[in-house]
Amino acid sequence: MIGEHVVVGYTHDSGGREALAMGAAITRVTGGELTVATVYPPKSPGLAVEAQANLAHAAMRLGDVPAEYLAFESRGAGRGLGVLSSRIRADLVVIGSAAGGQHGRISVGSTADHLLHLSPEAVMLVPDGYEPPEDPERLTLMYVRRPQADEAVERVAQAALRLGVPLRLVTLDLRTGEDDRLRDDLALAVRLAWESSGLEAEAEIAEGFDVPAAMQAIEWLPGELLVCAASEDAQAHRVFVGEAAVKVVRASTCPVTVLPRGYA
Structure with a gap:
């Protein structure tokens, strides 16, 4: 069943936070592994440091929820999440809605567009402002x-x-x-x-x-x-x-x- 190993594409914004909450909710139900990943471009030491800081924010938000945190270098966020999910044998990539979209709907940005047309694993997109319930209905x-x-x-x-x-x-x-x-x-x-x-x-x-x-x-x-x-x-x-x-x-x-x- 999907959710045995979930990768959350985390960005330090509302979409990233909503994806993080959804990823945690999924693994709570399935008992699966959770990996939180931030992708940064090659040869960008400053952005690599920023990626680590973003992961620290994610860890603070998750609190006691078990998770692994990875900063991953790639030419694009969608590409990086796809490669990483295959490398660590995840079965689901979760991302939030792109910034600037309609509240309560999914805005398909460049990351989602790449994953929706090339991801090797299942992809979940979370609507803007979505709060996951305790259990799926x-x-x-x-x-x-x-x-x-x-x-x-x-x-x-x-x-x-x-x-x-x-x-x-x-x-x-x-x-x-x-x-x-x-x-x-x-x-x-x-x-x-x-x-x-x-x-x-x-x-x-x-x-x-x-x-x-x-x-x-x-x-x-x-x-x-x-x-x-x-x-x-x-x-x-x-x-x-x-x-x-x-x-x-x-x-x-x-x-x-x-x-x-x-x-x-």
Whole structure:
């Protein structure tokens, strides 16, 4: 299950603090390891010192929460977090929303953009101002029928079973006129969830003229966690999100996790 080893991309701002709180909440539930990392550019001794200072701030915020703290040198934050997560065999990278975005939503900055198109591990993005609850309340998978999404159904169903929370499968209907096909696809996904975990998943089709409108039509619990599968264009064992999935991420009011292709 995702969360056995979590890397938090920490920056000394609100996004970094929210990612830190989310990473700590995840490992508290899963019992996994937590690594807090700050990335700084090569040949920048001043920024290397600043990175260590940022990690000291993170340690103060976490208090007694067990964690490892790493300053990591890389040409970019997204690249560095991806390389580090592979190197230490983490299974999830958590980052906050980029500065300047809408409160309660996810702003995709350069770090998130790199991870959403090349990360070797699952990526979680946390909305601006988000405060994680004590426990998750439900896992929701954004479902579109294709091999990666079917694979995600099985994985997320197993995670919901282990966490003891309900599973919901949601399909967006952007007024395509294919209502019957979408219902049939969703019914097959519900059956797949049952066969792989014994869980009876909720199923929902959300209608809207565009992705933000459809997302707004969905009811979200305070402890909801949203999961998306990688695009068919993703390389094996890499995250890659398409245009529609990026719109889902930006419209979400809860943390979003994107699985790499071939996640196991």
